[in-house]
Amino acid sequence: MATALGILLERAGYRVVAASGREASRARVARNLAATRFHDDGAAAARGVDLVVIGVPDDLISTTVAALASAHAVHAGQVVAHLSGSTSLHALDAARDAGARTISLHPLQSFPDVDTGVARLPGSGIAVTASNPEDAAIGERLARDLRGVPFVLSDEVKPLYHAGAVFAANYLVTVEALAERIMRAAGIDDPSPLLRALATTSFDRTFEIGPANALTGPAVRGDAGTIERNLSALRGSAPEAVDAYVALAGAAAVLANEGGRLDDEGRRRVEEILTRWR
Numbered sequence: 001m002a003t004a005l006g007i008l009l010e011r012a013g014y015r016v017v018a019a020s021g022r023e024a025s026r027a028r029v030a031r032n033l034a035a036t037r038f039h040d041d042g043a044a045a046a047r048g049v050d051l052v053v054i055g056v057p058d059d060l061i062s063t064t065v066a067a068l069a070s071a072h073a074v075h076a077g078q079v080v081a082h083l084s085g086s087t088s089l090h091a092l093d094a095a096r097d098a099g100a101r102t103i104s105l106h107p108l109q110s111f112p113d114v115d116t117g118v119a120r121l122p123g124s125g126i127a128v129t130a131s132n133p134e135d136a137a138i139g140e141r142l143a144r145d146l147r148g149v150p151f152v153l154s155d156e157v158k159p160l161y162h163a164g165a166v167f168a169a170n171y172l173v174t175v176e177a178l179a180e181r182i183m184r185a186a187g188i189d190d191p192s193p194l195l196r197a198l199a200t201t202s203f204d205r206t207f208e209i210g211p212a213n214a215l216t217g218p219a220v221r222g223d224a225g226t227i228e229r230n231l232s233a234l235r236g237s238a239p240e241a242v243d244a245y246v247a248l249a250g251a252a253a254v255l256a257n258e259g260g261r262l263d264d265e266g267r268r269r270v271e272e273i274l275t276r277w278r
Contacts, residue, residue, distance in 0.1 A: 001083055001107065002055025003028045004117030005146060006036070012145040020045035021055075032114055043071035051142075052095075054082040061091040069094035079138055081105050086162035089129060089155050096131075103139040104129040106162075107148060110169050122147035127161065129153050175248070178241050185237040212259030219252035222266025224273045231277050246277050 003025070006016045010033065019029045020042040029038050039045040046052045046068050056064050061082045068074050076099030080092055085106035092102035108125040111117035126148035128139035136152055143150035153161055176199060183191035205214040218226040227249055234242050253270040256262035262270075 001111040001117060002053055003032055003114045004111055004121060005053060005055075005083075005105075005107075006033050007114070007118050008121060008146045009142075012147075014051075014145070017049055018045035028114055043068055043073035046073040047071075050078060052078060052080045052100075054080065054092075058084045058087045061087055062094075065092050066094040069098045072098075074098045074100045076100065079103065079135075081139070081142070083107075084158075084162075085127060085165055086159045088158065089131060101135045101138065102131065103135050103142075104158075105139055105142060106153075107146075108165060123149065125149050125151055127151060127153040127158075129155050129158060131155070175244070178238075178244060182234065182238045182241055212255055212261065215252060215255055215259070215261070217252065219249050219270055220256045220261050222253075222262050222269050224269040227270060227273050231273075242277065246274050250274050 002019075006019070006029075010016055016033050016036045018037050018039055019025065019033065020039045021029075026038050029036055037045075042064065052068070052074060054061055054064055061084060065074070065080065065082075074080055074095045078095075078100040079102075080095040080100045081103045082092060083105055084091075085108075087104070089096075089102055089104060092100075092104075096102045104127075106127040106129075107117075107121055108127060109117070109120050126143035126146065128136055128143055128150050129152070130136035130139055140150040140152070176195070179195055179199075180191050183195065188194065202214060202216070208214070218224075218230070231242060231245060234245055249270065253262060253267050253274075257264065257267040
C-alpha cells in the first residue's frame with residue numbers, strides 16, 4: 001500500500017525522497033520509485049522530510065514511531081501518517097509529543113499488489129482521522145491528491161468501521177473460497193467458472209437494489225427444511241463450513257425479516273433449526 005501511495009503522490013507532484021523497510025520493500029521501491037533513496041535505517045529515511053508515511057503492520061505502528069522519535073527523526077512541522085483502518089491515532093503519540101502533526105489515512109480498497117493498488121485507488125474512499133480540523137484538512141488534501149474520495153472518520157469508531165471493511169472484502173473472498181471447497185466436495189472439479197455468474201449477479205444486484213432486496217435463498221423463503229438438509233450435507237462432507245453457514249443463515253434471516261421479505265413465523269422456523277446446530 002505504501003509503495004502504491006508513493007507512486008500516486010509522485011504523480012500528483014510530490015517528491016518521495018526516501019523509503020525504508022525489508023528486502024521486499026527495497027525491491028518494490030527500486031522497481032517503482034527509482035529516484036527514491038532506500039535506507040536500512042527508518043530514522044534516516046524519516047529525518048528532515050515534510051511527510052512521513054508509516055506503512056507497517058498495525059501492531060508495529062506504535063513501536064516504529066517510538067523508535068523514530070527516540071532517534072530524533074520526527075519533529076515539529078512534520079506530518080506523520082499511518083495507514084491502518086483500525087489502529088488509533090494514539091499509536092502516533094510519540095510523534096505528536098515531538099511536535100509533529102498526526103493523522104491516519106485508510107484507503108477503502110484492497111492492495112494485493114502495487115500495480116492493482118495504483119489502478120484501483122483513484123475514485124476509492126479514503127478515511128481521514130485527525131485530532132483537530134487543521135490536521136483533518138491536511139489529510140483530506142492528501143486524499144484528494146491521491147485521487148481518492150476523502151471522508152472524515154472519528155478515532156473512536158475506527159475498529160467498528162474496519163470490521164465493516166473486513167466483511168466487505170476479506171470475508172467476501174473467504175465465503176467464495178468456502179463455496180468452491182463445498183462444490184468440489186460435491187464432485188465438481190472446477191467450480192470457479194460456474195460460480196462466477198452467480199456470485200457476480202448477486203454482488204452487482206446488492207449495489208443496484210440494496211442488500212435486503214437482492215438477497216435470495218432459503219432464509220428469505222423461511223425454508224427451514226432446505227437449511228436442515230444443507231447443514232446435514234455439510235456435516236458429512238465439509239464440516240469446517242457448518243459454523244459459517246449457521247452464522248450467515250442467521251444473519252440472512254434477520255436481514256430478510258427486517259426487509260419485510262420473511263415474516264416472523266418464517267424467521268422463527270429458521271432460528272429453530274439453526275439453534276440445534278449452534
